[in-house]
Amino acid sequence: MRFTLKDCQADAVGDTLRELTSxxxxxxxxxxRVSSVALTATTGAGKTVMAAAVIESLFWGSDDFSIAPDPGAVVLWFSDDPALNQQTKHRLEQASDRLRNRLVTVEHPFRYQKLQSGNVYFLNTSKLSKNSLLVRGRDDSNTLPGFDSHADTVPFTFWDTLRNTIEDNDLTLYMVLDEAHRGMGKRPSETPTIVKRLINGHNDVPPVPIVWGISATVQRFEAAMSEAEVQSNRVHLATVQVDPVRIQESGLLKDDIVLDFPAETGDFNTVLLRRGVRKVKGISAAWTAYANDQNEEPVRPLMVLQVPNKPSPTEVASAIDVIRDEWPELEADAIAHVFGEHTAQTFGSHSVPYISPERVQDASYVRVLLAKDAISTGWDCPRAEVMVSFRPARDETHITQLLxxxxxxxxxxxxxxxxxxNSVECILPKFNKATASLVLERIMGNDLTTGGGTGQRVLVDPQVMTPNQAVPDEVWELFQALPAETLPRKHANPIKRLTSLAHALAADRLLADAGKLAHERLHGVLNGLSAQYANDLTKALKDVQTVAGGTVRGQARHGLRQDESWTEYADDRAIQDAYRTGARSITPDIARTYVEHLAADAEDEDAYRDANVRVAALAMLPQTRPALDTEADRIAHEWLGKYRVAIKDLSESRQSLYAEITAMSTDPQLISMALPKNRQEETKRVTGDSEQLLERRALHLLADDEGMFPVGKLNPDEIEVLDAEMSRGGALAWYRNPTGGRDSMSIAYQDRHGEWRTLRPDFLFFANGEDGVRASIVDPHGHWLPDAAWKLHGMARFAEAYGDRFHRIEAISRIDGKLRVLDLKLADVRAKVLNESDARFAYDRAAVDY
Structure with missing residues (x-):
């Protein structure tokens, strides 16, 4: 893989591989029995990247996911749109260099009687229609008048190829149903669609063995399979759903969606278009400043100008004039379109060239893109930062789709x-407050936010908050030193984590030969195991070097049976097979370098053969992999601690890499917080046609030009807690904890199902005391909420581990009209909290008045 999977993606890949193996x-x-498996993830989660990782693992195996290769694996990627297939093929090529030469678009003439293992074949609905040359002559219904069967010298059809592939016992056909809700047909009375024929089989073509659906929602896939009428003969094994909260926390999706619209009625196209141009110019400058600071290539942001389906040439020409007037340094080829006409379009004196949607992201010279509705199914453009929509108010659906x-x-x-x-901005000249709220509702209700519970925000006319000059330097220094926790991974591999850390430390010149040093210490573990379990190793060596078998002899005349056993010495081929199996267990890199270590001073090939035997035997010991994992974790913990300060001096992108490496563990890991640079916050509440300024408070770490921070969106309990804390003696500053990012205090906890989640307490408070500046975690969280008890457990565990780093760690809830507080720095309070699965009972047993 050319991309490093985010933890939520890696978990989904591991789960999908297990289901496909089953x-x-x-x-x-x-x-x-034929079966189906589904992978669902929201828009932008990287479904194609995850699919590439799964397919790589099917073809070549994976040490990370403990998957052996399937030598007969062949993938048929099916969708109802050839353009979508081309986009998917392009993305798979970007994601995996190993798949590049194995991606085949099925075209006529297709001269293979079977699909070849180790390849991905792209097919769409039209290729199997009755008029298609690929299937012409398959049966009477697919034969066109005037044509002979098997035209164009191909003596078989693609349906024959498919049947031969399925019936070959050495091949396993995995059919990917891309956007699985599409192409199924709507009514049971309809003639079965092509997709149904593929899934269920028809005539002499058997059903596809394994259907792997990839879709945006569980409901879509389940509805699709229901409409395909496959429940009676196909077993659905599992639906792997990527948690949208974890997708948002991964940083794959922008945190904020900002909506701008006119505050009064009238024609404001020109005014707000100029605003959009200034926005994209400002964001361009911000990206350039960030790139210069981090010594990276800058992102070149794109502005999308969305026009009606039948745009007025005069209106578009006027818009281009405005863009060029506001942005005079814009280059001549910086404006393009993605209209369905696919040719250059003339608007007044401007000729605007066409660019295919999948090229927009890489064509960084394009800075303004003219589009109509949702551009194209499956199109993504991460550098698109600003959208100005000339769509009328009734088109909120099209605007939401493009967003x-x-x-x-x-x-x-x-x-x-x-x-x-971390934001995307949408400017709506033809909308007023009422109709803009429809867009907001659609955004908050669609797949990309799943109801707003992910932490993604939709903001209307926000103001930028920057570091508050009234906050003492000591507070900022303490903030960076506060402990926070990573979210554990289900499929963590300690050896891979150590290898990644070693590569990073060596690349940043923090530890020369880090990889060599790591392997030497792991070789020491293998040497120790050889001595500690010498008898078991001797038996394992014998098992590798010999092949056991049995013979059954019988005499028909006397009805006698005699069983015999035998052993033969293993040949080089058998030993290499045992070595490869063992190398998968302890990872190929460790196996390879340990062989070199064992045979370092040898002068003949027998030493390498003996070393391969020893590696295979060591891998058979049940103690080997746990011991290697324990040592790998120990080394990683040691190095992360030793180079903690040096890592903080690296660029932001490198620090993010080390944070990801730190998180590659099945247990919560300690990380430090990143300083917040700015935050967008709404300062007004819009009700109908009126606006009301939100309440503000002083001394927040980030503030407006007057040193104030809006608090009007806090609930009454949060306001009461905030005012009480800041009225205490020595209060210096406070921080409203954001819902994502490393500038957020994060605590890992396990929910009722044992799944790890992230708790982000509401407030951090900073106060001066006898011991200097100290920080407190204070979290007002309703005890009646379904996750309340499990979050209390997480806070209690965190307080046990890091309580000495804080002045107070407290959870608060209103009980019978009074605010009650749990002081989680007290051992007896923690014990009572951890003993309860109902938050109300925990407060009744251990809380005091706030």
Whole structure:
């Protein structure tokens, strides 16, 4: 893979591979049952990147996911849109260099009687229609008048190829149903669609063994399979759903969607278009400043100008005049369109060339893109930062769809603490407050935010908050030193984590030969195991070097049976197979370098053969992999601690890399927080046609020009807690904890199902005391909420581990009209909290008045 998977993506890949492996075993068993598996993830989650990782693992195996290669694996990628297939093929090529020469678009003439293992074949609905040369002559219904069967010298059709592939016991056909809700047909009375024929089989073509649906929602896939009428003969094994909260936390999606619209009635196209141009110019400057500071290539932001389906040439020409007037340094070829006409369009004196949607992201010279509705199914452009829509107010659906294509972050990661570079802006000249609220409702209700519970915000006319000059330097220094926790991973690999850390430390010149040093210490573990479990190793060596078998002899005349056993010495081929199996267990890199270590002073090939045998035998010991994992974790913990300060001096992108490496663990890991640079906050509440300024408070870490921060969106309990804390003696500053990013205090906790989640307490408070500046975590959180008890457990565990780093760690809830507080720095309070699965009972047993 050319991309490093985010933790939520890696978990989904691991789960999908396990289900597909089960599906393969299910089909190869005596029952020959066909099955289906689904992968669902919201817009922008990287479904194609995850699919590339899954397909790589099917073809070549994966040490990270403990998956052996399937030598007979062949993938048929099916959608109802050839353009979508081309986009997917392009993305797979970008994601995986190993797949580049194995991606085949099925075209006539297709001269293979079977699909070849190790390849991905792209097919769309039209290629299997009755008029298609690929299937012409398959049966009477697919034969056109005047044509002979098997035209153009191909003596078989694609349906024959498909049948031969499915019936070959050495091949396993995985059919990817891209956007699985499409192409199924609507009514049971309809003639079965082509997709249904593929899934269910028809005539002499058997059903596809394994259907792997990839879709945006669980409901879409389930509805699709229901309409395909496959429940009676196909077992659905599992739906792997990528948690939208974890997708948002991964930094793949922009945190904020900002809506701008006129505050009064009238024609404001020109005014707000100029505003959009200034926005994209400002964001361009911000990206350039960030790139210069981090010594990286700058992102070149794009502005999308969305026009009606039948745009007025005069209106478009006027818009281009405004853009060029406001942005005179814009280059001649910087404006392009993605209209369905696919040719250059003339608007007044301007000729605007066509560019295909999939090229826009890489064509960084294009800075303004003219579009109509949702541009294209599956299109994404992470560098699209601003949209100005000339669509009329009734087109909120089209606007929302296009916004959904613009929410991916340009660098596939969050720019820590910088809301401006983590946002996308939508300017709506033809909307008023009432109709803009429809867009807001659609955004908050569609796939990309799943109801607003992900932490993604929709903001209307926000103001930028910057570091508050009234906050003492000591507070900022303490903020950076506060402990926070990573979200554990389900499929963490300690050896891979150590290898990634070693590469990073060596690349940043913090530890020369880090990889060599790591391997030497792991070789020491293997040497120690050889001595500690010498007897078990001797037996394992014998097992590798010999092949055992049995013979059954019988005499028909006397009805006698005699069983015999035998052993033969393993040949080089058998030893290499045992070595490869062992190398997958302890990772190929460790196996390779340990062989070199064992045979370092040898002068003949026998030493390498003996070393391969020893590696295979060591891998058979049940103690080997746990011991290697324990040592790998120990080394990683040691190095992360030793180079903690040096890592903080690196660029923001490198610090983010080390944070990801730190998080590659099945347990919460300690990380430090990043400083917030700015934050976008709404300062007004819009009700109908009236506006009301939100309440403000002083001494927030980020503030407006007057040193104030809006608090009107806090609930009454939060306001009461905030005012009480800031009225205490020695109060210096406070911080409203954001819902994502490394500038947020994060605490890991396990929910009722044992799944790890992230708690982000509401407030951090900073006060001066006898011991200097100290920080407190104060979290007003309703005890009646379904996650309340489990979050209390997480806070209690965190307080046990890091309580000495804080002045107070407290949870607050209103009980019978009074605010009650749990002081989680007290051991007896923690014990009572951890003993309860109902938050109300925990407060009743251990809380005091706030």
């Amino acid at each position: 599906a393969r075993d299910f089909y190869r068993s005596a029952s020959r 959904g294509r613009m929410i991916r972050t340009p660098l596939a990661r969050r720019i820590e603490g910088d809301d401006l570079l």
